Amino acid sequence: MTKLTGCVVGAVFLAVGVVAQDNTWCGKHYMSTDPVVSPGGNFPIASTSPSPLLAIRCGAAVKPYLPEDVESSDDATFVSILVDTPITNRNITGATPVTLPSSSDAVLSVTVSVDGKTLASGDVPLNASKHSLPFNLSSLEPRVEAYTITCDATLPDGQKFNGTNLLTFLPTPPADIGSVTKMDMRTGGLLARPANGSEGPYERVMPIGFYTQYGDYLSQDLSIPATLKEQGSRTHRQDQIHPVPPFDNETVLNQVLDAMQEAGLYIMYDMRGTYMNDTSVTSQVNLLKQRPNLLLWYTADEPDGTSDALTATPHAKNLINSLDGGDGKGGAGYHPVSLVLNCENYFFTEYSEGADILLQDTYTVGNNLSFSSVWGTVCTDDYGDCGCDNCHLGFEDIIVRMDEFADRIFFNGWELDKVVWAVPQAFGNESYWTRYPTGKEVNVQSVIGINHGGVGVVPWDDTKVIPSDIKNSFSDLALSLPSIIPFILEPGVEHSQFTTALTVNSSSSSTSKVDIGAWKAGSKTLVLLTNMGYESGSVTFDELGLGDGEGVMEQVFKSGASVGEDGKSIVFEEVGSGGFVFTTSDTV
Numbered sequence: 001m002t003k004l005t006g007c008v009v010g011a012v013f014l015a016v017g018v019v020a021q022d023n024t025w026c027g028k029h030y031m032s033t034d035p036v037v038s039p040g041g042n043f044p045i046a047s048t049s050p051s052p053l054l055a056i057r058c059g060a061a062v063k064p065y066l067p068e069d070v071e072s073s074d075d076a077t078f079v080s081i082l083v084d085t086p087i088t089n090r091n092i093t094g095a096t097p098v099t100l101p102s103s104s105d106a107v108l109s110v111t112v113s114v115d116g117k118t119l120a121s122g123d124v125p126l127n128a129s130k131h132s133l134p135f136n137l138s139s140l141e142p143r144v145e146a147y148t149i150t151c152d153a154t155l156p157d158g159q160k161f162n163g164t165n166l167l168t169f170l171p172t173p174p175a176d177i178g179s180v181t182k183m184d185m186r187t188g189g190l191l192a193r194p195a196n197g198s199e200g201p202y203e204r205v206m207p208i209g210f211y212t213q214y215g216d217y218l219s220q221d222l223s224i225p226a227t228l229k230e231q232g233s234r235t236h237r238q239d240q241i242h243p244v245p246p247f248d249n250e251t252v253l254n255q256v257l258d259a260m261q262e263a264g265l266y267i268m269y270d271m272r273g274t275y276m277n278d279t280s281v282t283s284q285v286n287l288l289k290q291r292p293n294l295l296l297w298y299t300a301d302e303p304d305g306t307s308d309a310l311t312a313t314p315h316a317k318n319l320i321n322s323l324d325g326g327d328g329k330g331g332a333g334y335h336p337v338s339l340v341l342n343c344e345n346y347f348f349t350e351y352s353e354g355a356d357i358l359l360q361d362t363y364t365v366g367n368n369l370s371f372s373s374v375w376g377t378v379c380t381d382d383y384g385d386c387g388c389d390n391c392h393l394g395f396e397d398i399i400v401r402m403d404e405f406a407d408r409i410f411f412n413g414w415e416l417d418k419v420v421w422a423v424p425q426a427f428g429n430e431s432y433w434t435r436y437p438t439g440k441e442v443n444v445q446s447v448i449g450i451n452h453g454g455v456g457v458v459p460w461d462d463t464k465v466i467p468s469d470i471k472n473s474f475s476d477l478a479l480s481l482p483s484i485i486p487f488i489l490e491p492g493v494e495h496s497q498f499t500t501a502l503t504v505n506s507s508s509s510s511t512s513k514v515d516i517g518a519w520k521a522g523s524k525t526l527v528l529l530t531n532m533g534y535e536s537g538s539v540t541f542d543e544l545g546l547g548d549g550e551g552v553m554e555q556v557f558k559s560g561a562s563v564g565e566d567g568k569s570i571v572f573e574e575v576g577s578g579g580f581v582f583t584t585s586d587t588v
């Protein structure tokens, strides 16, 4: 985001003084004096095959494994290889023609091997997702270099398929590594020990916390982290802070990060502005990797917007990884690497190659999506900048973006390696965005992100002047973490998502839609709902597929939604959201 603002300021200056040269955003010209040029960089549209195709994808359930994971635990699928066997007509990466067996219960016999030796094996259904094949870590030696795993699959009639990936089993961290963050690819969630540096066990972490301005805010008051965490009470407002550079004075930076550690807050460490400078990245990584509360790295901020070199993000990821215990060649290090993409469809594969965790920032509040208030031009798919690339719908553009990113990750065969997080808009009254969102609007964006697979929510941005309404509403979401993590980050929980129309009281028909995410764990189901429209209304439990006789056990998140007086519906304010745990029968 800051680059966008800087770009606007710089370009305004250019407009009055100097001849503008090739100013683009997402590859598009946006100044009225510049011609329309096709930006290029579109993600390929998959060719389709008239007959079915099968792709075999496999990957480690957890990245990285450590010697501490050799001990057997209660968690039977923790040390396992996940296998995906999509059957599709789209020619996705690795797909090959398959003659489907006539028997509906035919399965693939899968063998996972390393250097020709079998690591795991078992039967995997066709069209399975994240099917787990447990293995014994003690058959491998810990080492920096990732192992190449090969997955060979055979159908009863002898048809053969294969896939390959990397598995990382790192040594116990050396003294200069202060923490470890594992990605649990069964859920996409993170696993980390307590941020305060105590010797506690790994916990499931779903990062919820703002990008936070540093120079005129965080660095000015060392009590801010404690306030954000409110340690000592049950209040849990956010679990991580993402400070926004530059961090000019190392002494002060260390004081701020210490204060975060004391408050039990994780760091999402941002190297925007320096991520293409190897010298700078090296010294920053070497300083930060010693911290017990380092959760993850963040390199590029909207590299697609500014058309950074296409090799820049993978280069930075490999460099960071090699300094952080990894092999610098695609294996995992002690912490994952993240970045945010701003464009809807501009060199997606190239830029996201550089991330384990990919964020999207689709900002639609207070900006005109079709006419640029800043540049006085229309915005189309090959021209203009309206502050939201290729956006046409408002909040529903976030749905499109989350789903597209997930689908492209799947297309590329990366679904066992990468996850997507959401960046809600929590700023305004600047450039394209004429106003701040309300707190409830920030929560709409957050819930959409989570419902569509987002396992982290990092709004832009917390500042000295952010409206307290936004902070309070977002805290309501963060406070629900202890109630929602046991569903969203629980391996094996069934996640589904759908949208339905809001029922309104007035005679005029409703245009509002409600986005719904459900996570079913045994007899309990977590449901997150958000009314994306500016009308009040309701949806019945029946419309949620929860039947009539079932009951809400508990409301775990409240932002303008509650159980109706009839006890059989959820009633929404405009842009209201809520989270509820239902008891469900096994037949649902």
Ligand SMILES: *[C@@H]1O[C@H](CO)[C@@H](O)[C@H](O)[C@H]1NC(C)=O
Pocket (backbone or CB within 6 Å): 047, 048, 049, 053, 091, 096, 097
């Ligand atoms: C799928 O795409 C690959 C690579 O572009 C191509 O080699 C292959 O023939 C395609 N397969 C089918 C079934 O279309």
Ligand SMILES: *[C@@H]1O[C@H](CO)[C@@H](O)[C@H](O)[C@H]1NC(C)=O
Pocket (backbone or CB within 6 Å): 087, 088, 127
């Ligand atoms: C495979 O699974 C996907 C996703 O669950 C589903 O949409 C699709 O219909 C299934 N295809 C077949 C051939 O069963």
Ligand SMILES: *[C@@H]1O[C@H](CO)[C@@H](O)[C@H](O)[C@H]1NC(C)=O
Pocket (backbone or CB within 6 Å): 072, 136, 137, 138, 139
């Ligand atoms: C893994 O293998 C080791 C050595 O062969 C053995 O001692 C251990 O019991 C095995 N663990 C499991 C969970 O099978």
Ligand SMILES: *[C@@H]1O[C@H](CO)[C@@H](O)[C@H](O)[C@H]1NC(C)=O
Pocket (backbone or CB within 6 Å): 096, 150, 152, 161, 162
């Ligand atoms: C994987 O399958 C392809 C054809 O689909 C084949 O050419 C290749 O040899 C196989 N690789 C291994 C290691 O079996």
Ligand SMILES: *[C@@H]1O[C@H](CO)[C@@H](O)[C@H](O)[C@H]1NC(C)=O
Pocket (backbone or CB within 6 Å): 194, 195, 196, 197, 198, 200, 264
């Ligand atoms: C550190 O954090 C853990 C997990 O949140 C907590 O159980 C523990 O009490 C904290 N320790 C201190 C010293 O605050």
Ligand SMILES: *[C@@H]1O[C@H](CO)[C@@H](O)[C@H](O)[C@H]1NC(C)=O
Pocket (backbone or CB within 6 Å): 249, 250, 251, 252
């Ligand atoms: C960094 O900040 C510390 C503490 O405020 C101060 O003593 C020191 O002079 C500053 N260093 C630089 C290079 O400005």
Ligand SMILES: *[C@@H]1O[C@H](CO)[C@@H](O)[C@H](O)[C@H]1NC(C)=O
Pocket (backbone or CB within 6 Å): 277, 278, 279, 280
């Ligand atoms: C790269 O970073 C180093 C260390 O911070 C700095 O000295 C150098 O000037 C930077 N190089 C460029 C080209 O900005």
Ligand SMILES: *[C@@H]1O[C@H](CO)[C@@H](O)[C@H](O)[C@H]1NC(C)=O
Pocket (backbone or CB within 6 Å): 368, 369, 370, 371
């Ligand atoms: C966007 O701007 C155009 C041109 O000024 C205007 O016609 C349109 O009504 C605006 N749309 C919204 C939603 O404000």
Ligand SMILES: *[C@@H]1O[C@H](CO)[C@@H](O)[C@H](O)[C@H]1NC(C)=O
Pocket (backbone or CB within 6 Å): 429
């Ligand atoms: C909006 O921005 C203007 C100019 O920066 C500032 O003067 C004003 O106080 C801001 N209003 C709000 C509500 O933040």
Ligand SMILES: *[C@@H]1O[C@H](CO)[C@@H](O)[C@H](O)[C@H]1NC(C)=O
Pocket (backbone or CB within 6 Å): 505, 536, 537, 538, 565, 571, 572
């Ligand atoms: C709709 O009308 C009913 C009956 O008048 C009322 O109880 C309910 O609160 C209203 N719902 C909304 C969302 O306004």
